[in-house]
Amino acid sequence: MISAILYIGIAQCLFAATLVFTKKKKFPPDKILLVWLLTIAFKFLLFLLNEEHKEFFNIQFSAGLIPLTFGPFLYLYTKFLTNEEAFFRPKHFLHFGPFFVLTIAYFFLFGDTLSFNEEVFLNHDRLLWARILYAISYFSSILVYTIFTFTILRNYRKQIRDTLSYETGKTRLFWLNYIALLFAATFLTYFIVGGINAVSFQHVVDSNLVSSFGLTLLAFSVSYFGLRQPTIFKTDYFKTSDDTIINEELSYAENYIDAPIDAMGQLMTKAKEPKTEERLQNADTTALSEEEKYKKSGLKETEITSIICNLKKYMQDEKPYLNAELTIQDLSSALNISKHHLTQVLNHSIGKNFFNFINEYRIEAVKKKIEDKKFAHLTLLAIAYDCGFNSKSSFNNIFKQYTGLTPSEYKKAKVEGIEEESTSPDTQ
Numbered sequence: 001m002i003s004a005i006l007y008i009g010i011a012q013c014l015f016a017a018t019l020v021f022t023k024k025k026k027f028p029p030d031k032i033l034l035v036w037l038l039t040i041a042f043k044f045l046l047f048l049l050n051e052e053h054k055e056f057f058n059i060q061f062s063a064g065l066i067p068l069t070f071g072p073f074l075y076l077y078t079k080f081l082t083n084e085e086a087f088f089r090p091k092h093f094l095h096f097g098p099f100f101v102l103t104i105a106y107f108f109l110f111g112d113t114l115s116f117n118e119e120v121f122l123n124h125d126r127l128l129w130a131r132i133l134y135a136i137s138y139f140s141s142i143l144v145y146t147i148f149t150f151t152i153l154r155n156y157r158k159q160i161r162d163t164l165s166y167e168t169g170k171t172r173l174f175w176l177n178y179i180a181l182l183f184a185a186t187f188l189t190y191f192i193v194g195g196i197n198a199v200s201f202q203h204v205v206d207s208n209l210v211s212s213f214g215l216t217l218l219a220f221s222v223s224y225f226g227l228r229q230p231t232i233f234k235t236d237y238f239k240t241s242d243d244t245i246i247n248e249e250l251s252y253a254e255n256y257i258d259a260p261i262d263a264m265g266q267l268m269t270k271a272k273e274p275k276t277e278e279r280l281q282n283a284d285t286t287a288l289s290e291e292e293k294y295k296k297s298g299l300k301e302t303e304i305t306s307i308i309c310n311l312k313k314y315m316q317d318e319k320p321y322l323n324a325e326l327t328i329q330d331l332s333s334a335l336n337i338s339k340h341h342l343t344q345v346l347n348h349s350i351g352k353n354f355f356n357f358i359n360e361y362r363i364e365a366v367k368k369k370i371e372d373k374k375f376a377h378l379t380l381l382a383i384a385y386d387c388g389f390n391s392k393s394s395f396n397n398i399f400k401q402y403t404g405l406t407p408s409e410y411k412k413a414k415v416e417g418i419e420e421e422s423t424s425p426d427t428q
Contacts, residue, residue, distance in 0.1 A: 002209050006048040009216035013041035016223030027231045028088060029080040033222065036073040039066065040219050047212065065106060067187060067211075068099040068138065071145030074183055078149050078176055081229070082156040083163075098137055118197035118207060139191055146184040153177065161355030162343055165326040166390050175225040182221060186214030299341055307345050310335055321361040324390035328354045362388045363402045366395075370411050380407045 017037040020030050043066040072095035080088075106114060114127050121131055153176055164171055190211040197204050299307075314335060320326055331354075332339035346357055365387040369375040375383060384395040384407070399407050 002206070002212055003048060003051050005209070005212045005216055006044045006051070009044045009212065009219055010041050010048070012216070012223060013037045013044065013219050016219070016227060017041065019227055027080075029077055029226075029229075029231065031088070032073065032077045032080055033226045036070070036077065037219065037223065039069055039073065040215060042066065043215070044212070047208070065099065065103050068102065068141050069096060070183065070187075071141040072096055072099075074180065075145045075148050075152070077226075078152050078173075078180075081173065081176070081231075082152055098141065102134060102137060118194045119202055121194075121198040122201070135191075138187075142184060142187045142191070146180055149176070149180045153180075161353045162347065163328050163354060165321065165355055165358035165388075166324060167355070167394060168391060170229060173229075175229070179218070179221055179225065182214070182218050186211065186218055189214065299344060304345055304349050307335075307337060307341065308349060310337075311342075311345070315361055319361075319365075321358045321365070322386075322388045324385070324388050326358060326388070358388075359398050360402065363399060366399065366407070367403075367410070370407075371414050380411060 014037075017034055020026070020034045020037070023030060026034070046066075076092060076095065110127065110130060114130055116131065116134065121135075122128070153173060157172060160167070160171065169175075190207055193205045193207040193210050197207060311331075314331075315321065318334070320331060320334065323330070328339050328342060332342045335342070343354070346352055346354055350357065352360070366383055366389075369378070369383045369387065370380070378386075381392055381395070384392070384399075389395040389398070396406060399405075399410070403410055405413065
């Protein structure tokens with residue numbers, strides 16, 4: 001049975017990896033997903049070869065070491081998909097450090113003398129400490145990277161309204177909660193079953209069957225959701241011109257030093273003084289209030305006033321809110337303003353996050369069309385789509401939040417009001 005599961009898992013991983021590889025535009029999350037799927041397929045392949053050719057293949061590497069990469073893959077995929085990281089950097093390899101260190105130690109220090117076989121795992125021999133060290137590393141990887149993933153998703157959902165003007169199930173990434181839970185459940189179950197076998201000193205439950213089934217289900221889930229998930233922040237990965245890239249990099253370099261990036265790519269940072277001064281010593285900014293943080297951004301009051309004027313003029317003249325997938329990156333590129341400065345102006349000076357700022361314009365556009373007889377033939381949903389909303393539920397919720405009425409209640413009130421006005425004695 002386990003061989004059949006392994007064949008299915010290999011086929012699924014390779015098929016999904018092929019679909020990702022053949023995409024015309026592969027964003028950073030796609031590349032992480034591609035390598036992750038190939039790694040799962042490689043583990044399955046080694047396991048399968050061990051099942052059919054035990055005399056040639058040692059199962060220890062597949063069972064005990066390769067899974068140490070799955071936590072980092074889940075974590076990095078989540079970071080890139082939520083745009084906390086836009087480009088793969090050398091520092092990201094550090095997450096695979098335990099895997100590389102333990103793999104090198106296994107092959108060069110222990111070799112075939114170290115076995116992760118559960119029936120002999122707790123034997124009191126000279127390598128007991130090594131097996132316990134590997135078990136602790138295995139368990140820690142599962143626990144730590146599951147927590148890290150949920151932390152990123154929590155922060156992302158707190159900050160998403162500073163970056164997107166719309167919300168859908170795909171932008172909120174609820175499916176990644178399921179993937180993280182499935183990942184944790186699969187390997188924790190494997191760990192528990194292995195522990196039962198270890199303390200019993202016998203093969204009570206087939207832990208390899210448990211892990212293979214769970215990992216195959218994980219591979220199917222990651223493939224299905226990952227391939228269906230659109231890239232949320234496309235403009236952050238592919239700029240429309242070299243000038244945009246240069247302007248963004250200059251803005252970053254001139255205003256932020258050693259800046260840590262939060263879950264939505266906003267900078268929680270200490271800015272440097274004018275260019276003639278030496279860099280100030282990097283300070284811990286986590287305790288700064290929003291007002292104190294924005295004071296360090298380098299924006300002067302005259303610049304803030306200018307940005308607000310240009311922003312409102314652009315909103316009135318160009319009506320970018322009609323774009324249902326408008327992001328703060330789109331707006332900052334159009335205005336040639338750093339998105340970090342634009343976020344500051346919106347949150348601190350105007351007092352609204354990006355989501356609320358854009359949707360207020362959409363609501364006003366909807367209200368004008370409802371009250372205009374030229375659009376009486378359109379349904380409320382058609383008007384909503386024309387004004388930049390991308391779903392019925394989102395439109396209804398936001399409209400009621402801003403007006404206190406549902407769209408139909410508002411239309412009824414306005415239409416009746418217009419009719420009463422047109423038939424009143426004063427108009428006869």
